[in-house]
Amino acid sequence: xxxxxxxxxxxxxxxxxAAGALxxxxxxxxxxxxxxxxxxxVEAFSAVMKADGYEEVGFDSAAFPTVNSVNHATxxxxxxxxxTFSGAQGNITLxxxxxxxxxxxxxxxxxxxxxxxxxxxxxxxxEVGVKFRAQFVGEDENIxxxxxxxxxxxLTGATITSRAITGAVAESIRVVKSLx
Numbered sequence: 308x309x310x311x312x313x314x315x316x317x318x319x320x321x322x323x324x325a326a327g328a329l330x331x332x333x334x335x336x337x338x339x340x341x342x343x344x345x346x347x348x349v350e351a352f353s354a355v356m357k358a359d360g361y362e363e364v365g366f367d368s369a370a371f372p373t374v375n376s377v378n379h380a381t382x383x384x385x386x387x388x389x390x391t392f393s394g395a396q397g398n399i400t401l402x403x404x405x406x407x408x409x410x411x412x413x414x415x416x417x418x419x420x421x422x423x424x425x426x427x428x429x430x431x432x433x434e435v436g437v438k439f440r441a442q443f444v445g446e447d448e449n450i451x452x453x454x455x456x457x458x459x460x461x462l463t464g465a466t467i468t469s470r471a472i473t474g475a476v477a478e479s480i481r482v483v484k485s486l487x
Contacts, residue, residue, distance in 0.1 A: 348389070348402070351415035355404030358382045364486065371482045373475065375400070385412060386486075388479035394419060395426050395467035403443075403479035411443045411450070411476055426468030435462070439469075448480040 352361060358380035366377045373392040380386065385406040391398050397420030404412030416430035428435045442459050443450070450473055451457025454466070461469035 347417055351402035351417045352378070352387050354415040355402050355413035356380055356384055356387050356406075358384055361387060366482050367485060370485065371478060373478060374482050377482055377486070383407070386483045388482055389417070390475050390479060392471055392475050394421050394471045395465065396421050399429075399468070399471060399475070401472060401475050401479075403476050405480050405483040409447060409480050409484055411446045411480065414440050414443050414472070414476060421465070421468050426462065426465040428462050428465065429468055429472055443476055446476065448477050448484065450477050450480075
């Protein structure tokens with residue numbers, strides 16, 4: 308048998324076995340991964356606005372391309388907006404609570420790939436993360452970092468992440484305002 312044909316056949320078999328194994332693992336784990344992602348989202352919603360439930364509402368997705376969804380709190384306390392946007396190291400998914408006066412009620416980072424010890428502090432449960440996220444409560448769409456004349460202090464060494472989150476909060480408030 309030709310040596311190249313034999314090596315091709317061996318490589319094909321190795322790839323087929325690896326692809327089959329990945330398919331089986333995916334089939335066994337995708338429900339659990341989806342459930343964990345749903346739980347993280349529910350936890351994030353609860354952290355930014357207390358409500359018995361949320362109903363997704365339509366919005367102009369062309370005007371707000373980073374916004375994933377806008378959800379109205381069933382107790383009429385306001386809205387929770389989820390958005391995915393670019394941070395310093397990759398995408399950040401954020402939940403932002405917006406009350407009926409168009410003020411931020413809180414933020415929660417659902418998912419990120421920011422640098423540990425820098426941008427990742429925005430999502431941490433430690434003092435730095437809690438203090439950073441608390442600055443957003445009560446802010447309106449004119450929110451800005453202190454470097455730009457606003458009142459939000461950036462995370463040390465994570466200006467890009469801080470700027471991205473601040474921009475996403477402002478955009479979340481604007482999308483709620485656009486609903487009328």
